[in-house]
Amino acid sequence: MRKRVLLLAGFSIAFVSAVFIILFKRFFVGADELMPGRNTLVASAILLGLAVILLYFIFVPRADIKGSENRVFRLNWANPFSLSLALLVLGLSAFAGLINQKIIAKKVQETSFAGIKEEVVVGDKILNPFWDEYEKIASDYGLSIEQLKYVSKNRMPNFKNNALFKDEPKSVDVLVIGDSSISWSAIHSITEQFVKDKKIRFFAYESLPLNPRTAKMFKILANYYLKDDAIIIFSNNFAITRDYKINEITMHSELEKFILNEEFKSIKTSLDSSKTAPQETKQKSWAKASKPINELISEYLGEHGFSLISPQFYTTFFEKYINKEWFDIKTRNSGGYFIDFNDGVSVTQHLPKYYIAIPTPKLKKIDIGITDSQIKNVKEKLEAINKISPHKKVFLLNPFTSDGEYLIDYTFYKTFYEPLGFDIMNLGEDLATYPKMQLEGSYHAANSGSFVKSIVFGKKLQEYLNKQR
Numbered sequence: 285m286r287k288r289v290l291l292l293a294g295f296s297i298a299f300v301s302a303v304f305i306i307l308f309k310r311f312f313v314g315a316d317e318l319m320p321g322r323n324t325l326v327a328s329a330i331l332l333g334l335a336v337i338l339l340y341f342i343f344v345p346r347a348d349i350k351g352s353e354n355r356v357f358r359l360n361w362a363n364p365f366s367l368s369l370a371l372l373v374l375g376l377s378a379f380a381g382l383i384n385q386k387i388i389a390k391k392v393q394e395t396s397f398a399g400i401k402e403e404v405v406v407g408d409k410i411l412n413p414f415w416d417e418y419e420k421i422a423s424d425y426g427l428s429i430e431q432l433k434y435v436s437k438n439r440m441p442n443f444k445n446n447a448l449f450k451d452e453p454k455s456v457d458v459l460v461i462g463d464s465s466i467s468w469s470a471i472h473s474i475t476e477q478f479v480k481d482k483k484i485r486f487f488a489y490e491s492l493p494l495n496p497r498t499a500k501m502f503k504i505l506a507n508y509y510l511k512d513d514a515i516i517i518f519s520n521n522f523a524i525t526r527d528y529k530i531n532e533i534t535m536h537s538e539l540e541k542f543i544l545n546e547e548f549k550s551i552k553t554s555l556d557s558s559k560t561a562p563q564e565t566k567q568k569s570w571a572k573a574s575k576p577i578n579e580l581i582s583e584y585l586g587e588h589g590f591s592l593i594s595p596q597f598y599t600t601f602f603e604k605y606i607n608k609e610w611f612d613i614k615t616r617n618s619g620g621y622f623i624d625f626n627d628g629v630s631v632t633q634h635l636p637k638y639y640i641a642i643p644t645p646k647l648k649k650i651d652i653g654i655t656d657s658q659i660k661n662v663k664e665k666l667e668a669i670n671k672i673s674p675h676k677k678v679f680l681l682n683p684f685t686s687d688g689e690y691l692i693d694y695t696f697y698k699t700f701y702e703p704l705g706f707d708i709m710n711l712g713e714d715l716a717t718y719p720k721m722q723l724e725g726s727y728h729a730a731n732s733g734s735f736v737k738s739i740v741f742g743k744k745l746q747e748y749l750n751k752q753r
Contacts (some may be wrong), residue, residue, distance in 0.1 A: 290359035311322070367514070398618060400636050409434040412623070413634060417732040421719055425739060431473055431625075432735075438624035440490065445628025447472070448485040448496070448509060449548040456509045457482035458745065462501060462519030464490040465682055468622075471630045471738040478742030478748060485509070486629045492536060494520050496668040501543040503672040508549075510675055511700050515752075517709065517745075518669070518701075519680035521693055521727060620730075631735035633724050641683035641721040644712030647694045664699050670704045681710045682727045683737065689726060709748055711740050 401413035412435045422429045448456070458479070462464060467488035476484045487505060492498065503748065506516065510637060533739065542548060620635040654662075679701040684690050697708055715721060718740055722733035729737050 291480070317564070363542070377471055392598040400634065406434055409436050416731045418735055421732070421735060427477055433472065436624040436626055439622040441624050441628050441631055442613065443489065443628055444551065445626070446487065446489055447507070447627060449551045450482070451509055453508055454511055455483060457484050457511055457514050458484040458517065459506065459510055459514065460484065460486045460488060461516045462488040462680070463492045465521040465727050466519035466632060466680065467629060468631055469682070469727070469734050470741050471625055471734055472627050474735060474738035475742040475745065478746045482749060484745070487704060488519065488629060489536060489539065494518070494669050495665045499672050501540060502669070504546060505579065506673040506675060510673065515676040515678055517678045517680050519682060521682060581671060592745050603629050633728060634732045635724055635730045638722040639685045639725050640713050640728045640735070641685060641715060641723050644710055645687040645690055645713045648691065649695045649698050650691045652692050666700050666704060677706045679706045679708045681708055681714045683715065683721055683723070684727050685723050685725060709744055711737065711744055
């Protein structure tokens, strides 16, 4: 009996969805060429109805999946409310995708690729699309930028090209450690020009976490390369709260092996980094938009004791098959591409749409809303990081596009880093005296923003080092 009810519910929602989507297309969207045809809409509605059966098995009270990592999802046959909510969220997930498409379709048609500069291919590289902007800014600061004229299209630089691995032992004055908050947002060769009497090196890669395992890796690097009076600067922003497993180093297993086995000592200083082929990586779309309806619904359900795995069911699993034309346009236009500066560490995003960094607001601690378990987790990570060496440590407060993000990051510093003796270096001060810093929407630099941020970082680092003398 239950199976019949389940199948009937699935096909019923498929029929209702088909009718609703057709009416939606006819009266609210119109004959937009970017919209899928009626046949594909009906087919998608049927697929959505059948998918309800799957969702029914994964839609469970949050309490059932919170306690134990090994607990198997329990079927909740006695609660028809679960099925009703699953149907509602799934249907709205599809409709939200169509609504969002209608809202921005016209804008995409008008601006598609308008912000992406034409590529000029030179051998195995391309001409830096922001070269003219770089030249103009560099002339005001007397910077050498010839090394930035030809770049690669690549998201993940080959870490073995990192200049750090070509240095002599005990020769580095400043080591910058971090994730994409700095690796996507600062160019090593520009920042180092502001502190010519000190050797600066970056060890920063996308999603590189701070945890007890990476602390071992950082300790090896610090002991081998840093001078006794060197400083270490950390830039990790909000990623410190992520619940990485204690022994996880995310995507950097090859890097971990390279450092922990001390293979870096075998790299010769004469290695020409420009001849090392960059790694090919998949690019992701980093479209910036307001929260979709289905995400808001999912948040509401979570507050009332329910959790849905993958609330963006339609856009994640169906859109690229049933509405490929729109999916391709949206992905291609919003994603841009990554520019690799061929130094083994620095990349930036080339985006058609960008935001401008705002100056630092009046800094104060705020409620950042993290749980007791997260607080304990962060403290354990930072205590391990703080033990990697006796060197002076600095927290980097990056520029942002909103006051709220500044205050959250500053609160992290005051709550966790300052009690351990970390200094703070604020890159958001006096931004009005520099060219506008372009960001992708939060703290990642975009376009010429990484060049500007490199200048700001260099000048702030120079000021900090002068105070330490």
